[in-house]
Amino acid sequence: MDASYKSRKEAFVSNLAGGSALEINAVTLVAPASVFLWSVLQSRLSLFTPYGPVALITDFLLNVLAILFATTLYSSAPWLLNILLVSPALLVLLNSRPRRSQQKANPRHAAAAQDGSGGLPSLPIHPFLTTYRAAMMIITCIAILAVDFRVFPRRFAKAENWGTSLMDLGVGSFVFSGGVVSARSVIKDRRSGAPAKKTLVSRFASSMRHSVPLLVLGLIRLFSVKNLDYAEHVTEYGVHWNFFFTLGFLPPFVEIFEGLATFIPSYEILSLAVAVLYQVALESTELKSYILVSPRGTDLLSKNREGVFSFLGYLAIFLAGRAAGIRILPGDPSPSIAPQQAKKRVLSSLAAQALGCTALFALNSTYFFGYGANIPVSRRLANMPYVLWVAAFNNSQLFLFCLIEAVFFPSANRTSGTEKDKEAERTAFATSRILKAFNRGGLVVFLLANLLTGAVNLTVPTLDVSDTQGMAILIGYAAVITGIALGLDKANIKLSL
Incomplete structure (x- = not known):
């Protein structure tokens, strides 16, 4: 890469101050608005069943391109895009009725499903959680390339030191989402009594096996960046640290807090405690100035101080995500509670x-x-x-996606052991094929999105192309990663983050 162009590229993403949190909320609201329209079309018109070419194109327009347009062409008018998405949904609602009758659950069988291991109830599939994680993955994949084009506003790129931006929110949401799904293993262990049988060393070793792929990707990215200039x-x-290292080191470090959870049985409190103690250290010591303004020394800590110390904040975010997952994932195991009532409890908890x-x-x-600080x-x-901020945003997003599912697909979850075989059919009906694919193949899709981003930047002068050319490249890129996700899903390859 030409030295002068490299300097221009680095300056293009440096010393930025972010934008308004309210504007970010308006832009990210496009994802729930798109899912709202998708849900109306599916529940009222069964548009996506069977899944033919028209369904595929509509799915792509709603759940991928709408997010791309929200961050580029409609970045100055996100509310207009939201209105354009919600309006046709309201028209369909006013002029049609549901195509499928929603089954009433028998409360006596609410917890009868078995997972085949010791007679313990299995965790239900939650389409809204698939939708939430996939939407987060799509906006992340789009932003990592779009940020290199001028059509992507600078206020959406990562802020240098202080401020709120769309991409700042994205990295935190990635961590929160990982915390949500990590709750599955915690819930299963607690139901089986496994935590009492596992030592800290065995839990640490088990979590490291899940971290190895991410750490390897971090090393690959490190060597690629340095060798390709x-x-x-x-x-x-920092100089060597990257986001893959943060993601990779989180699971093993969280296992330390699993032991503390026996004394403080609340991940919310653990998350808040980590955040508070870290903030006290920032305000009462020289740590803040060391991270932000100290000369970068020759030792590894000094060279990578941003990644090392921000890890504490991301650890708090991961714990907050796990707290949300523990509330969401089990449903309600009580035989006397109907799934609809359990869903209301989840909504109340998220709110x-x-x-x-x-x-x-x-x-x-x-x-x-x-009274504020x-x-x-x-x-x-x-x-x-x-x-x-990250915890508030992600709980709000989960609430919106859960509310949409509760309204349009109230029988999406399994309600009895005899209906376990029908769970896949009901959840498939309530889930976008593209969103399901992005969620299932998240790790591979994210890796390939990073590789494609690098390839585009090494072959295209992204700073010098017109907005029209930039949008053409971004649409093609979005289509490619969507095709990859769908291909992995069809091949039944599941490598989620």
Whole structure:
């Protein structure tokens, strides 16, 4: 890469201040709005069953291109795009009725499903969780390439030290999402009594097996960036550290807190404790200035201080995600509770979590009528306001996707052991094929998206192309990664993050 062009590329993503959190909410609301329209078309018209060419194109337009357009062409008018998505859904609702009758669940059989291991109830499949994780994956894959084009607003790119931006929120949401699904193993272990039988060393070793692929990807990215003389933003994570290392080291470190959970049986409290202690260290010691302004020394810690210390903030986010997963994943094992009632409890829990985190975020990041701390958000530090912002946003997104599912597909989850064989059919009817594919093949899709991003940047002068050319490249890129995801799903290859 030409030295002058490399400098321009690095300057293009450096020293940015982000944008408004309210605007980010409007842009990201496009994902639930698209799923809302998809759900209306499916529940009222069965448009995506069977899944032919028209269904595929419509699915792609709604769940992939709508997100691309929200971050590029409609970046200055996200509410207009939301209206364009919601309006036809409302028209269909007013002029049609559901095509399929929704089954009433028998409360006596709500917990009768078995997982085939010791007679324990298996965890139900939640289409809204698949949708949430896939939407997060799509917007991440789009943003990592779109940020290199001028059609992607600079206020959406990562802020240098302080501020809120779409990409700042994206990396935190990636970690939160990983925490949500990690709750599956915790729930299963607690039901079987396994934690009492497992030592810390065995849990640590088991989690490391899941981390190895991510750490290997981190090393591959490190050597690729250095050897190809690729443009890099050193103040993002450090000289050698990258986001794959953060993702890879999280699961084993979280196992340490699984032991603490026997004394503090609340991941919410553990998450808050980590965030508070880290913030106290930032404010009461020289740690903040060391991370932000100290000269970069020759030792590894100094060279990678952003990645090392922000890891504590991401650890708090992961624990917050696990707390949400523990509330979401089990459903309600009580035989006397109907699935619809269990869904209401999940919605209530998500709403309470979202409101609670939002209130704490306001108290931390603003003066809040004279009572707030007014600490600015920093993704580079992964400080407490950043942790609370990510937790509030993701709980809100989960609430919206869960609400859409509860309204349009109330019988999506298995309700009895005799209906286990029908669960796949019902969840497939309630889940976009593209979103399911992105969720199942998340690790491979994310890796290939990074490789394609590198390939495009090494062959196309992204700073010098027109917006029209940039959009053509981005649409083609979105189509390619969608095709890869669908191909992996058809081949029954599951490598999710």
